[in-house]
Amino acid sequence: MNKEFTKGVFKDNPIFVLLLGLCPALGVSGQVVNALGMSAGVLFVMLGSNIFVSLLKNFIPPKARIPSYIVIIASFVTIVQMVMEAFAPELYGSLGVFVPLIVVNCVILGRAEAFASRNTLKNSVLDALGMSLGFALGLTLIALVREVLGAGTITLFPVGGFEGIIRIPLLHQAPARIFSLSAGALLVMGLLKAFFNWYSESRRNLS
């Protein structure tokens, strides 16, 4: 596997290692379906902005680069807003203000600045794919922990006869509500980050 792709998934995971894009990571992690929707939005915007920034890197004057990147990112976010509002209005409603806030997701600007502006198109695409996969995995993990413990359910998309909600017996009757509150999000994030630290530390000691 290409290292530009794989680095974003574990080694430089945007949420747990780089600590970027935390606001959406916690804000929309109440339900798994919201986390997946947000990840799809981020994937589209990051792919688009990395492609454009990489193609335009020789034309953007260095002094005006940050505003240029922001305009590129904001345009893709506007596309996501329109598409989501038209085809998934329910999801758009529950993500709320966090959809336009993809603009200020530091992962995207960070990758445009640190990677796409000095790498080839192919590597930038791979980087965007890997980073958004890493973001999606981190976000979905937080959402999974919070929803399972906090509500005893896993909410997915309704497909055919399946209504889209998996109820976990016992936990569903008596969930630990704190995890679905805002305090729970911060606690879960802290515990998962500690686990990541412990895991990478023990891996380093082994090798």
Added chain:
Amino acid sequence: MNYIGILITYIFISNFILTQFLGLCPFIGVSKNTESAVGMGFAVTFVMSIASVVTWLIYNFVLVPFDLMYLQTIAFILVIASLVQLVEMIIQKISPPLYKALGIFLPLITTNCAVLGIALLNITNQHTILEIFTGGIAAGLGFLLAIVLMSNIRERMDGKPVPKPFKGVPAAFISGGLMALAFMAFDRALLTNLLG
């Protein structure tokens, strides 16, 4: 809603960091010592109060008359980016030590979700211009309160026997979570009791 109500709502009841997760990056990144936390807090408050007024004016007097509401996100982020540039130049001129302390985080106010967040929430909540200004200041003060409390907690935790995997960021998140729990005592019922 009166002005005191807006202040109490944004500072305590729906604190941007602790209940809405807006502005988490600086909350974790710049809260290692109190001095820079205070500087960051005031810089954010200043940018937020001006940005919420300017974006509201642009929305109502430029975007709405020309039917360009779909450009909202792009227009707002550009306004905020230029305002931040302005604040950066002013702080660099007035207080070089503060400028040095805030370092990389000043340009990062542009990508502080809290600033764009208050601008976008203002549009949906439809206040008058004075209410919007109050809302901007209140949201900024809420940010200031949370980040200063956080930096105090982290300074006290320095040198204490924290288990190694929890050192630094994880401990900060868990303290933030406990703070959010404490802030749950401030709710709508409190506001009605206070203001009748």
